[in-house]
Amino acid sequence: MADVKGAEAVTDVEGARAVWRRPSVLAAATVLLVCVPRERDDLTTASDVTPADVASVALVVTAAAALLASGRTLPGRAWITAPLVVGVTAATVASQDIVASLPGLARYLQVFVLVPLAVVAVLRDRVDLWLVGGAVCGTALIQGAVGSWQALTGNGASYAGESIRAVGTFGATGVMGMATVVGHGLIVALALGLALRGRRRAAALAGAALLAPPLVFSLSRGAWLAVGCAAAVMLVTYGLRTAARTGLFAAAACVLLVGAPALGLAGDGGPGPDTLGHRLTSIGSSVTEPDRSVSDRYGLWETAAGIWRDDPVTGAGPRSFPALRDSRAPLHLSSGSDTADPASGFQRQPLLSPHNMYLLVLSEQGLVGATAFCLFLGCVTVWCVRRARRTRSPWDRAAGLAASGFLAWQLVDFLYSDIGGPPTLVTSVMLGTALWWAAS
Numbered sequence: 556m557a558d559v560k561g562a563e564a565v566t567d568v569e570g571a572r573a574v575w576r577r578p579s580v581l582a583a584a585t586v587l588l589v590c591v592p593r594e595r596d597d598l599t600t601a602s603d604v605t606p607a608d609v610a611s612v613a614l615v616v617t618a619a620a621a622l623l624a625s626g627r628t629l630p631g632r633a634w635i636t637a638p639l640v641v642g643v644t645a646a647t648v649a650s651q652d653i654v655a656s657l658p659g660l661a662r663y664l665q666v667f668v669l670v671p672l673a674v675v676a677v678l679r680d681r682v683d684l685w686l687v688g689g690a691v692c693g694t695a696l697i698q699g700a701v702g703s704w705q706a707l708t709g710n711g712a713s714y715a716g717e718s719i720r721a722v723g724t725f726g727a728t729g730v731m732g733m734a735t736v737v738g739h740g741l742i743v744a745l746a747l748g749l750a751l752r753g754r755r756r757a758a759a760l761a762g763a764a765l766l767a768p769p770l771v772f773s774l775s776r777g778a779w780l781a782v783g784c785a786a787a788v789m790l791v792t793y794g795l796r797t798a799a800r801t802g803l804f805a806a807a808a809c810v811l812l813v814g815a816p817a818l819g820l821a822g823d824g825g826p827g828p829d830t831l832g833h834r835l836t837s838i839g840s841s842v843t844e845p846d847r848s849v850s851d852r853y854g855l856w857e858t859a860a861g862i863w864r865d866d867p868v869t870g871a872g873p874r875s876f877p878a879l880r881d882s883r884a885p886l887h888l889s890s891g892s893d894t895a896d897p898a899s900g901f902q903r904q905p906l907l908s909p910h911n912m913y914l915l916v917l918s919e920q921g922l923v924g925a926t927a928f929c930l931f932l933g934c935v936t937v938w939c940v941r942r943a944r945r946t947r948s949p950w951d952r953a954a955g956l957a958a959s960g961f962l963a964w965q966l967v968d969f970l971y972s973d974i975g976g977p978p979t980l981v982t983s984v985m986l987g988t989a990l991w992w993a994a995s
Contacts, residue, residue, distance in 0.1 A: 583690035618673035642924030650872025659873025674987025695740020699769035734778035750953035854888035870921035912969035938993035
């Protein structure tokens, strides 16, 4: 009996070592390393190398070496990334300042081509998927815990004169970082909760419930809207009856949140229902009565459209928006946004992008790059949703729901946001996972 137990222990150790030798560990490390706090001294530049960037380079190199050593090739559908390379390269070559555009070329290829293809190459089975999915959920829980503490203790980013906005380890200068990571983790947890049964379903739904408060405390209207759309897509893909029941529950919760101030339900710790209700209702009034941040965003969109009209085919070149912004910006556009938190104090953050990924690509890469970008996202989304509808295995269904939900989140989020900061690499790894699901 002792020999049997000893043999089982040796087998377990060998199994653990085999897992850690998998190249997918580098994809998980890329995700987890975004949690490393990093202060930026110069906010006037978009360039910032982080530990997650270093891990992503190691991931790409390892994936390329593994493909060469094994003689394997990437799935045919993975080459939907080729038009992205053509579009951004053409924009760089046609740029008025090629040297200034080279960092933008490298970043774009890293996020949308190299890291996703590397993830496709290192994902082989359910164990690899568990490593990456677990890293996304773990990162979301870490950031959510930090963000909730910030909101409840008054140590977050400034909002309406109070330090109550949850930003995780990204600080006030990366105000959307925590909401992005938590949103991705919530989508993965919800997908597992829908597809699995028994204790596994309970654990996944509990994880999703834990991630809901920090998402609310982020006060990010865009993240709320994107998660809502992602959840709707996953629920409809899972089943119309479940989607209808959940939709009624969500609508009732929103009504209670909006009506809480009138009922005198405001609390003392963190953002109260009055703050949350006002933030929620402001989503609907963003068109008719936009606040300052929304008005500036509209001005940035107008600026991006003006830059594109000057170079409609290949655009102005990667990273050209900041240099051309002031010459085409409307008069009402602010010179920057004010940020503050207890750690960094008050800072003036310049507006370096149009806060709309589609318009950013259009202005900097023209119709060639924008067409390639929309073709890439559209094809991967259609492939994922189609496969998710056909699969019946619980684990495969969870992967399909997570991929479909993530892509819905990203398609919506890109309407009022763009890439930037360490959380972008979490998006990149998730995009690679969705591409692997669509292509395998």
